[in-house]
Amino acid sequence: MPKTLLGLIGHPLGHSLSPQMHNEQFRRLGLDGYYHLFDTPTEELQESVQALRQLGTAGFNITIPYKVSVMAYIDRVDSSAERIGAVNTVVRENEELVGYNTDGEGYLESLLAVRSLEQIKNANILVIGAGGAARAVCYALSLRRPNNIILVNRTQEKAEQLKSHLEDIASIEVVPKEEAESRNSEYDILINTTSIGMSPETDRSPWPLKNVKTSALCSDLIYNPWETRWLKEARKAGLDTLNGSGMFVNQGALAFKYWTGQEPDRKAMHSLVENHLKGEHNAE
Structure with missing residues (x-):
């Protein structure tokens, strides 16, 4: 052996x-x-x-x-x-x-390749999803004290549970999907932690990009496909993108x-x- x-x-x-x-x-x-x-x-x-x-x-x-x-x-x-x-x-x-x-720190290291620590600290960050990956990502981000983390999830109760774990170290809001979409212009970083868009269901997109600021980063934890439909839409709209690889x-x-x-x-x-x-x- x-x-x-x-x-x-x-x-x-x-x-x-x-x-x-x-x-x-x-x-x-x-x-x-x-x-x-x-x-x-x-x-x-x-x-x-x-x-x-x-x-x-x-x-x-x-x-x-x-x-x-x-x-x-x-x-x-x-x-x-x-x-x-x-x-x-x-x-x-x-x-x-x-x-x-190691998921959270692994994500943060990939994020730091495209955004500085100062930019992360000043960012309003939208996190889509509230599962295990979201928990790891939100914890790693919380330790860097971003301006605000906005959580949106299909089941709001699950997002509230995540918030309760981390609200002592970071500013976290849980908002309904409709309200979160109406605030698209606020976000500096948008992170999809769900499986929406993952192979084989590659024709789906987790979040609308209407009114998202041109300086925003769209980050998808999915890496198969290499460029999800959502990241492709973001790139075509002139936004920065980061996949899950x-x-x-x-x-x-x-x-x-x-x-x-x-x-x-x-x-x-x-x-x-x-x-x-x-x-x-x-x-x-």
Whole structure:
């Protein structure tokens, strides 16, 4: 067995690019390790975690739909992951399985490639959706104290729950969709955290762009397709755009460093993802 066994637990996993991304880094860095997909039905989640524990895994990633439920089967959760309420990375530390969340910081690093910290601090930010990804993104943003975060979600109660987790560290508003749309001219950054527009339902768009200021950034956490219909519409309207590939690569790179202690080549990771997706391969 390789010295470093890693993997991804989720269901369904489809054609995830995580194994290619991580295994290429093992080869580049000369590390004896292997990253594997563990497609796990709901009723087998506890067994899968226990099996990886017994196999001596260095850690694993968690994706939909287990980012919350996995917390019941590991030993400890990092304070920021606890605050977010979701885990996407598990690390073996002194025989304990410890949960972290690299999604939020991974997103923030991708955002900082196109907007300065000062611009983020002065921004009015619209966040569409209130699921696990939104929680991680809002937490990372909240720590940078933006001017205002406006939350809109199909179920307002879920958005209110997210707000209650973070309102002690950031200014957060929950508003109905119609009101949020009427305030389009206020937003400096618009972030889609929902799956609307994701392959195969690529003809859908999560938010109207009417009256959005020309200096605004439209950011979509989706990276398959590489350019969603929404980002295509934004680009054609002259707006800045950011897809989800940077977040995917960065969260993976942060996890890789947790597991191995080594910094992977993010540029190579990004190239691999881009080449696969622009070559019309599917990714998860």
